[in-house]
Amino acid sequence: MSHFPFQRLQADLAALISKTRAGDRLPSEPDLAKQLGVSRATLREAMRTFETQGLIHRRQGAGTFVVGQVPVMDAGLEMLESLDTMADRLGLEVSVSDLHVDGIPADKDHAAALAVPPSSKVTRVRRVMRADGRPVAYLVDCLPEEVLKPSQLPASFKGSVLDFLIDRGDRLTVSRAAISAIDATAEVAKPLEIQRGDVLLQFTSQLYNSAGKVIDYSSSYFIPGYFHFHVNRRVGG
Amino acid sequence: MSHFPFQRLQADLAALISKTRAGDRLPSEPDLAKQLGVSRATLREAMRTFETQGLIHRRQGAGTFVVGQVPVMDAGLEMLESLDTMADRLGLEVSVSDLHVDGIPADKDHAAALAVPPSSKVTRVRRVMRADGRPVAYLVDCLPEEVLKPSQLPASFKGSVLDFLIDRGDRLTVSRAAISAIDATAEVAKPLEIQRGDVLLQFTSQLYNSAGKVIDYSSSYFIPGYFHFHVNRRVGG
DNA sequence: CAGTGGTCTAGACCACACG
DNA sequence: GTGTGGTCTAGACCACTGA
Numbered sequence: 001m002s003h004f005p006f007q008r009l010q011a012d013l014a015a016l017i018s019k020t021r022a023g024d025r026l027p028s029e030p031d032l033a034k035q036l037g038v039s040r041a042t043l044r045e046a047m048r049t050f051e052t053q054g055l056i057h058r059r060q061g062a063g064t065f066v067v068g069q070v071p072v073m074d075a076g077l078e079m080l081e082s083l084d085t086m087a088d089r090l091g092l093e094v095s096v097s098d099l100h101v102d103g104i105p106a107d108k109d110h111a112a113a114l115a116v117p118p119s120s121k122v123t124r125v126r127r128v129m130r131a132d133g134r135p136v137a138y139l140v141d142c143l144p145e146e147v148l149k150p151s152q153l154p155a156s157f158k159g160s161v162l163d164f165l166i167d168r169g170d171r172l173t174v175s176r177a178a179i180s181a182i183d184a185t186a187e188v189a190k191p192l193e194i195q196r197g198d199v200l201l202q203f204t205s206q207l208y209n210s211a212g213k214v215i216d217y218s219s220s221y222f223i224p225g226y227f228h229f230h231v232n233r234r235v236g237g
Numbered sequence: 238m239s240h241f242p243f244q245r246l247q248a249d250l251a252a253l254i255s256k257t258r259a260g261d262r263l264p265s266e267p268d269l270a271k272q273l274g275v276s277r278a279t280l281r282e283a284m285r286t287f288e289t290q291g292l293i294h295r296r297q298g299a300g301t302f303v304v305g306q307v308p309v310m311d312a313g314l315e316m317l318e319s320l321d322t323m324a325d326r327l328g329l330e331v332s333v334s335d336l337h338v339d340g341i342p343a344d345k346d347h348a349a350a351l352a353v354p355p356s357s358k359v360t361r362v363r364r365v366m367r368a369d370g371r372p373v374a375y376l377v378d379c380l381p382e383e384v385l386k387p388s389q390l391p392a393s394f395k396g397s398v399l400d401f402l403i404d405r406g407d408r409l410t411v412s413r414a415a416i417s418a419i420d421a422t423a424e425v426a427k428p429l430e431i432q433r434g435d436v437l438l439q440f441t442s443q444l445y446n447s448a449g450k451v452i453d454y455s456s457s458y459f460i461p462g463y464f465h466f467h468v469n470r471r472v473g474g
Numbered sequence: 475c476a477g478t479g480g481t482c483t484a485g486a487c488c489a490c491a492c493g
Numbered sequence: 494g495t496g497t498g499g500t501c502t503a504g505a506c507c508a509c510t511g512a
Contacts, residue, residue, distance in 0.1 A: 176469050
């Protein structure tokens, strides 16, 4: 028996997953832990890696399922386009769920990013993007109320704030996105159906109009494995 | 007593950390777990969040220390520059440690990225970048042997492959970087002095010369909190 | 309802740092 | 050696799913 349970366990799990048909359920965690000769805690730690890669999906009360080939969205970062538009361009099917639109008072973060007074009203739009029925991104947009009131969004709103603004005729120029990697908090883990502590790619963006004013402050959380973002960087001046 | 130990624990830990002077040691994990009324496993789970944010640093055998204000490297992604150059521009002190240069046979990944035959020789350069003495990034460059032999690197090599190539007169044009978020594997966790499973921002880059040939394939791993990468995205065509 | 994954506990052993 | 963080175990209770 190896003295490094975790490494061996990773290999054993990889073998098990690869020989399980997509969509099928793995044995329950207690059973699997017994089979592989480790405790359930260790097993779960190892499973987190495979969930991050999008190879398995765990559903409380239901089980752990092997996930089939994932549709990957590959996009450059030079251009800003909505995930909807991106999916269209790539010929992928995406859907939106858990759409919530509300008005909230600006907190310090909003006030600084949007250049509005603290406690002024901002419109918040939250939703989950799904590909193949599985959550792949969680998006939160915040806009000053004078740019967008919750009531202005039509019943037919399909989830893309960017596309809505463009269609409405707003003159948008550029978006500045900060890129980071984070642990999922409980708030974003729940809609994305992942675990708190799972790894996410985060974009925090400010969208400018032609007057140079920030009209949208958004946080986007992407589950790794479903997206391939890339950027071309020039060398020298 | 709250029914949500984790949330309360996060708040308690945050309070403890904020009132501890930078550089001081926190109580040991068993002591702290007892103080806060949770098990050590739960405590460690919560601590991971603060370590990701760079607020604390855990050293096996020594203790957990509160980290002072971190020097942040803020950089756009439109231009490719070495971390050395970036640090200079920002007036920050960085150092290189754990420099390893070796020649290895190309694996499938190298062969595909560098467009060289499998098992042909590639030169690999690995090193850790430190700011304020703390590891902040782990960098691995792989170059075909005909571009760079291990013996060609001078003893004075200070860690930047990009700067070396530029100084040598290589005509470089553009770098294509793929951006991802990953769990730290054991291999990168060790040099970065973090835990396996901690979150990292990863850039995987191909550097092109003016002939359109890939001459460097690199993987860069960044600890979140020390870097603010951003990109400006144009709207529309 | 039984069974699943999500969380927490108490305790153990190890490798490592430091005096 | 002593004490630290790193890891693993065995068991418990909970929330949720689905028949």
